[in-house]
Each structure stands twice: as structure tokens, then as C-alpha cells.
Amino acid sequence: MDDVALQLKALLFPAIADIAVRSVDVDVENVRLDAQCTTAGAACPGCGVCSTRVHSSYLRFLADARSAGRSVVLQLRVRRFRCGNTKCPRRTFVERVSGLTRRHRRHTERLRSILTTVGLALAGRAGGRLAAVLGMSVSRSTMSTAHVRAASTT
Ligand SMILES: [Zn+2]
Incomplete structure (x- = not known):
């Protein structure tokens, strides 16, 4: 290499x-x-x-x-x-x-971590808007799912 x-x-x-x-x-x-x-x-x-x-x-x-x-x-x-x-x-x-x-994910763990942090802070529609401002377009349901997953593991 x-x-x-x-x-x-x-x-x-x-x-x-x-x-x-x-x-x-x-x-x-x-x-x-x-x-x-x-x-x-x-x-x-x-x-x-x-x-x-x-x-x-x-x-x-x-x-x-x-x-x-x-x-x-x-x-x-x-x-x-x-x-x-x-x-x-x-x-x-x-x-x-x-x-x-x-498996079956379309994001890297790095991006997933960022989305989870945004989801924990804002969740739902507000989290989706911030992600869009940051150039990470995700659906409101994805943001809510990230929020729920993160909350269930803590
Ligand atoms: Zn085997």
C-alpha cells in the first residue's frame, strides 16, 4: 500500500x-x-x-x-x-x-452517532430540521427511531 x-x-x-x-x-x-x-x-x-x-x-x-x-x-x-x-x-x-x-444500515457508525445525538437532543420534526441544516437529510421517523434506540440503550 x-x-x-x-x-x-x-x-x-x-x-x-x-x-x-x-x-x-x-x-x-x-x-x-x-x-x-x-x-x-x-x-x-x-x-x-x-x-x-x-x-x-x-x-x-x-x-x-x-x-x-x-x-x-x-x-x-x-x-x-x-x-x-x-x-x-x-x-x-x-x-x-x-x-x-x-448489517442492513445505510449509514456509517460515525453518521449514526451524530444522528443519535441530534435525536436525543431534539427528536422528531425538530431533529429532522437540524439534521437538514447540517446537510444530513433524514426522515422524521428516522430521527425518532434514533432517539428511541439511544434512549433504550442508556
Ligand atoms: Zn460457518
């Missing part, structure tokens, strides 16, 4: 291990980050056995916190692995990047 890629990773995802930023595209309104995991394999969530047998890969598009007035989208390539354990009920599984996002 070259120095620029290492610096980008350290700048953009300092707390995330095993991820590499492959490219950054910037235009007037948007920043697109292309990234992927750097590990050779992943542990099956069903049995815990590590696999390096890649079945396929696909792109996830995750909204991230804005930067310098631009919206940021993380284009993350994730791999699907074959589980090599014949006793495991899972035949394939998708790698997970701890601290970056969660």
Missing part, C-alpha cells in the same frame, strides 16, 4: 482496523470514498471458523458525515465468503467491518 493510501486511511478512518481507502473522488457537492477490507479472510458468524474462500463481492453505499460542506458516500466493497465447516448451517457469509457500519 502506498503512502497516500495509508495517510487517507489514517485521516478518514483512524479507529477502523483492516480497511484501505482505494480512491477519493471529489466534485463540487460530493465526496466518494472507495474502500475495502484488507484482511485475507473473515470468521463465519455461524461457527467462528475463519475462511479465505471468496464466493463473491458487492458494493455497499454508506452515507457518512459531511466534510467541508460536501456530502460523503463511502463505497465499500464487501466480500461474501464460503464457510468451510461442513457442520455449519451457513454456506456463505458476508464480512463485517467492526466500527464502520452495521
